[in-house]
Amino acid sequence: MSDVQKKTFVVTRFDPDRDQVPKTQSYEVPVEPDWKVLDALNFIKDHIDPTLSHRWSCRMAVCGSCGMLVNGEPKLTCKVALSSYGDTVEVAPLPNFPVIRDLVVELDGFMEKFEHVKPWIIRAKERAVEDGPMRQSPEELEEFKHFSMCINCMLCYAACPVVANEPEFLGPAAIALGHRYSLDSRDEGAGERNRIFRGEGTVFACSYANECSEVCPKNVDPAAAVNQAKLKAVIDWAAGLVLPRRAEE
Amino acid sequence: MPQHAHPEAMAPSKPGSTRTAPPLRPPQLPFAGRYRAYTLFGWTGLLYLLLGFLALRVVWALGDGKQAFDAVIASFEHPLYIAFHVLALVGVVFVGVRFFRLFPKAQPPRIGPVKPPPPAVILTALYAVWIGVTVVFAAILAGGIFA
Numbered sequence: 001m002s003d004v005q006k007k008t009f010v011v012t013r014f015d016p017d018r019d020q021v022p023k024t025q026s027y028e029v030p031v032e033p034d035w036k037v038l039d040a041l042n043f044i045k046d047h048i049d050p051t052l053s054h055r056w057s058c059r060m061a062v063c064g065s066c067g068m069l070v071n072g073e074p075k076l077t078c079k080v081a082l083s084s085y086g087d088t089v090e091v092a093p094l095p096n097f098p099v100i101r102d103l104v105v106e107l108d109g110f111m112e113k114f115e116h117v118k119p120w121i122i123r124a125k126e127r128a129v130e131d132g133p134m135r136q137s138p139e140e141l142e143e144f145k146h147f148s149m150c151i152n153c154m155l156c157y158a159a160c161p162v163v164a165n166e167p168e169f170l171g172p173a174a175i176a177l178g179h180r181y182s183l184d185s186r187d188e189g190a191g192e193r194n195r196i197f198r199g200e201g202t203v204f205a206c207s208y209a210n211e212c213s214e215v216c217p218k219n220v221d222p223a224a225a226v227n228q229a230k231l232k233a234v235i236d237w238a239a240g241l242v243l244p245r246r247a248e249e
Numbered sequence: 250m251p252q253h254a255h256p257e258a259m260a261p262s263k264p265g266s267t268r269t270a271p272p273l274r275p276p277q278l279p280f281a282g283r284y285r286a287y288t289l290f291g292w293t294g295l296l297y298l299l300l301g302f303l304a305l306r307v308v309w310a311l312g313d314g315k316q317a318f319d320a321v322i323a324s325f326e327h328p329l330y331i332a333f334h335v336l337a338l339v340g341v342v343f344v345g346v347r348f349f350r351l352f353p354k355a356q357p358p359r360i361g362p363v364k365p366p367p368p369a370v371i372l373t374a375l376y377a378v379w380i381g382v383t384v385v386f387a388a389i390l391a392g393g394i395f396a
Contacts, residue, residue, distance in 0.1 A: 016268040072276045095251070095276065097259045098269035106269055108261030143358040157259060161287065164274045167257040183358060208351055209287040211275075227355035235360065 004030040007082065009040055011052065012092040014099050022099060024090075025049075031082050037089065038066050038077040041103075054103040061217055064153030067094055068103050074155040076217045094158035110154055113170050117178030117196060122189025140185040147180035147225050149218045156212035156222050162205050169205040172212035172222035179225040182232065194236040203230045251276040290347055293340040300337055349375045 006028050014022035027048050029040045038056055045052045054077075056066040061079040068077050069092040071085060082089070097105035127134065156172035157163050163171050170178075175197070182190035197203045206226045213223040254272040279288040310321040324330065352375060353368030365371065388394050 014270045016270075019270075022270050069276070072282075074275075092273075095273045096254050097272050099272070100265075100267055100269055106259065106261065106265065108263075108265065109259040112261060159275055161275065161278050161284065164254040164258055164272075164278065167255050167260065207287075207291070208347075209284070210351075211283060211287070214283060221354065223351075224354040227351060228357045231355055232357055 005033075006087075007031050007040070007085070008088045009044065010088060010090045011041075011044070011103070012099075013052075013102050014093075016101060022093075033083060035082045036078050037068075037070055037075070037080050037082055037085075037091065040082060040089070041077060041091065052103075053101045062151060064151035067153040067155045067158065068092065069094055069158065074158040074215045076153055076155070079217055094154055096158050096160065096163045097154070105154075107154075110152075110157065110171075110174075113174040114152075114177065116170060117174050117181075118189060118193060119174075119177045119181055121181060121184060121187045122192060123186075124188045134186045136185050143185075144180045144183035147176050147183070147220060150176055150180075150220045150222075151218055153217060155215045155217060159209075159211035159215040161209050161211065162207060166205050168200060170202050172206075172226060173220075175203055175206075175229050176220060176222040176225035179229040179232075182229075190232070191236060194233045197229050197233040198237060203233060206230070252278075286347075290344060293344050296337050296340040299333070345379065349379075 009027045009029055010024050011027065012022050013019070013025045027044050029043055029048070031040055031043075036059075038059065041052070041054050042056070045054070054066070054068070056078065057063040058065070059078045061076050064076070066077045067074060069075075069090075070077060070080060071090050074094060077091070091103065093099045093103045093105050098109075100106055150173055152173060154173070160169075160172060162169050178193045178197070181187050182193050203226055206223075208223060208227065210223045212226075213221045216222060251273040254274045256271055258272045260272075275284070278284045307318070307321055310317040325334075349372060353365075353371040356365040356371065358364065366374075385394075
């Protein structure tokens with residue numbers, strides 16, 4: 001029988017009914033070589049301390065629920081191997097978010113920002129069913145496909161220095177999603193979204209730290225989307241000056 | 250010790266019924282890890298502000314006649330001014346390289362019917378133009394052309 005390796009987990013705890021501020025609590029966990037950080041948190045919850053609260057669901061880096069701060073870096077805890085860390089692993093809730101309990105952060109503000117960019121296909125006139133499907137070529141799909149890979153894990157928000165200082169900033173994932181729909185060949189709402197993007201605290205608040213793209217677990221490259229959205233918003237504004245009919249669209 | 254983020258960072262427009270702990274900033278912000286380069290990038294703004302004041306001083310001296318202008322230009326030979334200009338040069342190169350890294354990926358897939366060239370071509374063109382403009386200005390300042 002092989003020796004079981006033990007790691008110390010320093011986990012941030014916060015009980016809104018009892019604690020004024022978050023504190024840390026340490027746990028000794030016997031870990032298996034193939035474990036991810038989430039496996040250790042689940043072990044703590046199941047065998048050591050059932051009061052620990054954390055979010056998780058799919059365990060395969062698809063649902064985006066288990067984003068946390070691991071040794072100071074925003075990570076999907078189901079994706080990062082424990083073997084890549086030393087004997088002590090610090091786990092904290094995502095920065096830049098209000099904390100509801102332990103490792104669980106408040107999501108409503110994030111959802112409001114998403115809604116603001118109108119992340120759906122906007123058509124000037126509804127297409128009749130008898131007109132058949134709206135076809136899209138592989139080349140048209142390629143223009144936005146990687147921006148649609150976002151799993152809403154919020155790691156980009158946790159890493160963004162602008163989000164930390166400017167609450168009205170829409171943030172990387174929401175802008176990337178809005179930009180994804182503006183690039184979609186079936187969509188006719190780019191002008192509407194460009195007006196939103198030109199508004200206060202939106203795309204131009206980004207000062208290109210590029211941290212969103214560095215921490216993105218799905219390689220969506222939100223920094224590219226935000227900066228493309230800036231350029232599109234400016235081109236749209238300039239075109240509106242010389243083509244008044246376009247400005248009215 | 251991590252610092253607090255803006256108290257309303259990522260807060261919903263209507264607070265929920267549960268009391269929440271205030272958001273913290275990313276712990277490495279502003280001086281650790283990858284944030285160091287970002288913070289330095291922000292601080293180069295101070296260099297440009299000082300350069301702007303210097304340019305205003307030169308223009309002001311120009312209005313006071315040739316003698317005053319020559320005196321200001323001669324003052325730039327002071328070691329402190331030379332050190333400042335070297336620092337400003339480093340700042341400009343740092344910001345330029347950072348901007349060049351961003352520029353290719355900031356291009357939309359297409360603008361109207363026009364598709365931008367591949368990132369490597371854009372990057373090469375940017376550096377070529379930068380070097381070309383630097384050579385031309387160096388030649389002007391050295392009296393090689395327009396003397």
